[in-house]
Amino acid sequence: MTTIDAAPPRYRRAQEDKLLAGVCAGLALHLRVDVNAVRIALVLLSAIGGFGLLVYAALWVIVPQEKPETAAAPGLAAAERLGLRPARRRRFAVGDAGQLLAFAMLALGLAVLFQTTSFGVNPVIFWPSVVVAVGVFLIWRQSDESDPDTSAAGRGPAGLGFGWWRGGWRLRIRVAIGAALVVAGLVGFVAASGRLAVAGDVVVGVAITVVGVLLVGGPWLLRIVRELRDERTERALSQQQADVAAHLHDSVLQTLALIQRQASDPREVVRLARSQERDLRGWLYGAPTSPDASLKVALERVAAEVEEQHGVPVETVMVGDCPVDPAVRALVQAAREALVNAAVHSQAERVDLYAEVEGDEVVAFVRDRGVGFDPDAIADGRMGVRGSIIERMQRHGGAATVRSTTGNGAEVRLTIKVAPDPHRAGSRQ
């Protein structure tokens, strides 16, 4: 057996490359085979008396839907709930629809072909079954889309699978069409088998029983449904409120108290406000910090430290990212030194930090619009630039250049080679 570097992903109905319910796409991910191979296998199975269809339907019901991988940052999620920003919605692309139609036609064609052989299913059963299957699929697809996690914003939590009812007229029409197809298929079957008269009595009997049960247990059932929904909503709400309260208490209140105490020192007030802003911003809009420290995380931390200690805002812009190895760590430390230099000596109002990962090279720039200095005249005593920046970069096979003229600010450029990351290179294509 070949070595497998990681356990296969658990079988979940995929949301990314799905055509219908993500059954095949999820299975392909799980088995690590091509998704079209799975689809064609299923189509072939479907042609043999609809067996594949039954398998598909069973998997659809049993296998849970994949959860969206990235949960929105709290600030974005809240803005979405309040309708302050457009909700993210998955579009069913035209290409997808075409592919779906192609597979459906292939399955139907093969099935019809199979019908002409002596193994064919009784046509009285076959055609109504096809109609019923299409109807059932239409309805099930809606119940997937109106999952509370994916329902459009501003409509509140959808309860117990009835969310599609709030999903607008388009969803309702699709469900109605689906239901009509199911009914038509069933009626067609009954009519074709010539048992219409018998079926009529049965239908009346069933209907009377259902009405009776509803009359007796209806109010009670309804109350249970409503209570369940209320309870779920309430729990989610109270948890959110607790989170927000804890965060506000911990950070914002503290800062406000500090600001009141330092009100006589405008520089300190700005520093406090700025650091609180960074904290809140990170909490509201930031990505959940990845456990494995990356260059981006490291540089942002360094920038925050310098801002904190020297009271000069650092604008950080980052393109790409890479893991931190010793060489990259040297670059981060050199960047920190350059930031401190700029903050302490340049008298600039803010410092810009830019870093980019391009192929196997990391480039970083630290720039200020301050008083500037003459790089050639750096005294040997100024360990900052020479020792901590230039020589450190050279020790790790990188380079640092300083560009500055008196009065025009300064810019430090840092470059270093990193080991190419095969995993990342593969995932970028």
Added chain:
Amino acid sequence: MTSSPDSTPVAGPAPLPPGRGSGPTRVVLVDDHAMFRSGVRTELGGAVSIVGEAADAPSAIEVVLSTKPDVVLLDVHLPGGGGVAVLTAVLAREPDIRFLALSVSDAAEDVIGVIRAGARGYVTKAITGPELVAAIRRVGEGDAVFSPRLAGFVLDAFAGIDIAAVDEELDTLTPREREVLRLIARGYAYKEVAKELFISVKTVETHVSAVLRKLQLSNRHQLTRWATERRLV
């Protein structure tokens, strides 16, 4: 950031509405925080003339369509569907009105989202008064305003494209455009970019406008996916 001198002739492909070029730029302010609106109003002072204000998307659409300003200062997060709702509704009827997006959110999705909906620039609310005036003027003249952060997002969005697989000129940045964006991301003002690359400010503006156009028109699905998947702050 310094503004271009006032003597710069205002030229654009679109016919100039009455008032443009002669008086101060006419601006509509759209933000749901009244305190922020009054703050901006004070800061902008006499530099521009504020002809209207709105606090949510439906009223913003109404105010903008009735006053027909040169520039709309648009908050990204707005009751009634966000800034994107205003952009789509207004631009469908008045494609010549220019939008400058303004937000506390630095989330890549939001930034790229409003730009793709038609905003001609993006600045954060921490921007200083003079810088905001310069940005408004630049947008009013039909140019694009890229903050360092936006330039970073764009570089990231267009990064890692297999050039051989790209068949549309729209889907990739030219080396020169990349260079310009890199300098902006490094904190260079347009004037400084021009000096660094030995080109004119006008050429820098042309490059940035070209990038804006690509960002708005490219259908490359990676770009759309990038905007929803990546969270770079």
